[in-house]
Amino acid sequence: MRINYNVSSIVAKNALANNDARLAESTLKLSSGYKINSAADNPAGLAVSRKMQAQINCLMRANQNSEDGISVVNTADGAMSEMADILQRMNELAIQSANGTNSDDDRAQIQLEIDELIEELDRIADTTQFNAQNILDGTFAYKGYTNTENVKVFSYTEGVTSGTYVIGTIEYSTYEDTTTYYTGADSEEEEYLSVSSADDVKAALIYSSDLSDYSDVSGIKAFPDDAVVTIDDEYITIKASGDFEIKLAVNTRNAVEGSGLATTNVTTTTYTTYTYEDFSVTIDGVKYRIDSLTVGGEDENAVAASDYSGVKESLSDYFDENEQSDVDITDMTCDSDGNMTLTYTYTDTDGNTQQATLSFALSSGSLDDCLTSKTETVKTTYTVGSSSGDDCIALNITGMGAMQIQVGANYNQVLNLEIPDLNTVYLGVDDLDLTTEESATEAIDIINDAINYLSSVRAKIGAYTNRLEHTVANLDTSAENMTAAYSRIMDVDMAEEMVEYSTVQVLSQAATSMLAQANELPSKVLQLLQ
Secondary structure (H helix, E strand, O other): OOOOOOHHHHHHHHHHHHHHHHHHHHHHHHHHOEOOOOOOOOHHHHHHHHHHHHHHHHHHHHHHHHHHHHHHHHHHHHHHHHHHHHHHHHHHHHHHHOOOOOOHHHHHHHHHHHHHHHHHHHHHHHHOEEOOEEOOOOOOOOOEEEOOOOEEEEEEOOOOOOEEEEEOEEEEEEEEEEEEEOOOOOEEEEEEEEEOOHHHHHHHEOOHHHHHHHOOOOOEEOOOOOOEEEEEOOEEEEEEOOOEEEEEEEOOOOOOOOOOOOOEEEEEEEEEEEEEEEEEEEEOOEEEEEEEEEEEOOOOOOOEEEEOOOHHHHOHHHHHHOOOEEEEEEEEEEOOOOEEEEEEEEEOOOOOEEEEEEEEEOOHHHHOOOEEEEEEEEEEEEEEEOOOOOOOEEEEEOOOOOEEEEOOOOOOOEEEEOOOOOOHHHHOOOOOOOOOHHHHHHHHHHHHHHHHHHHHHHHHHHHHHHHHHHHHHHHHHHHHHHHHHHHHHHEOOHHHHHHHHHHHHHHHHHHHHHHHHHHOHHHHHHHHHO
């Protein structure tokens, strides 16, 4: 028996301390609900759980970002829906104006509404906003620039890699016609544009094999070898595989001579054509009625018959009488005295192809009773760029501008929302003219093209909406599964922990009782002293 060192008491005290520690730990888990409350509880588990927690929070934020993106495209689609209604109304007005029952005053009133609708289209495009940011004025379109005022990047697709694409030369011409009708004092003016052929533009594209000749161009990119060029009015479209499409627009309104770094050469030519309608000519003593004949061309020294589409039908009786079937007129010339020479091919009775000529004169007497018009055309040709590296046309595709929606928890997990400029210039309806029956008829096609373009943009916006909705669903699923994994690491099993708590609580009470009894053991020594 010992007095100074009560080993039984020490053992009981240590057991009680251990039980109290276990009880405190179990109490903390039950009260916090977490299995890991400090790094000491599970160092590896804590590290994994913290990383999971960050991922879960980022997924929830990305989910909200995607929802905001859906709101953006819905706002844009709502505005475009109104623009579509306006275009439909403009189409209706164009069809109304094209009807021959309308007077000039009626068409003037229709034009007033058209002008207001054009202004409203521009207002919607310029002022539609989301969170104080314009979304239909091209702010969030892919950006592209050129080094000349006469050729601009109209649009391009996601498949076009950022960099500088080079074109040697592009040639286009503007025409301004003034037509005078000799039977009256009427005069008409018309302006139109012609771009050099698609083959010429394709040949001017700089491909990978040509890059060495343009080493001084910074960040130069080669056009795909399978590039295909198409031309539609003032627009040049370059397409290739892999969603590669660049659309260029040439300057049809304010072409600038010598503008930008790309050399711009300008030449002007004026030429005259004469059109005769409904007159007669005498061939072998027989009169034949000619529906129409246009004489003239760009060559000032030799006047050519440039349009003889009506001559074949007009002389059909002559050809039939001479047993010449399947006539194909290949050429027609006219000298300054009005002597015409017509070259044509035909199939003879034996089935052989023959060539023949026919001559007749446009005598003044035969033209007295026909409608004659004179057209003076001013042709201005712009040759933009050159084959040298310094003065070539450089297309700087920056890739900037699209609205980036952060749709993931990690770097560069983004969805680019590209919303093009939708003002009337890009829709092609900025200068609609419904004041004449002819211009109203042309406007119908122009407005239909604008409707189709706007519909394609809306379809793209709708695709963005569907993508974002799928993104939201995927983020919800990812966050759910990540949270479940996080919970397995961090959350305490309450039922299991209550068993532990009850066990430790009983052990703690038993240890307390045993410590009290162990402390009474030294008092038994007093019995030896009695």
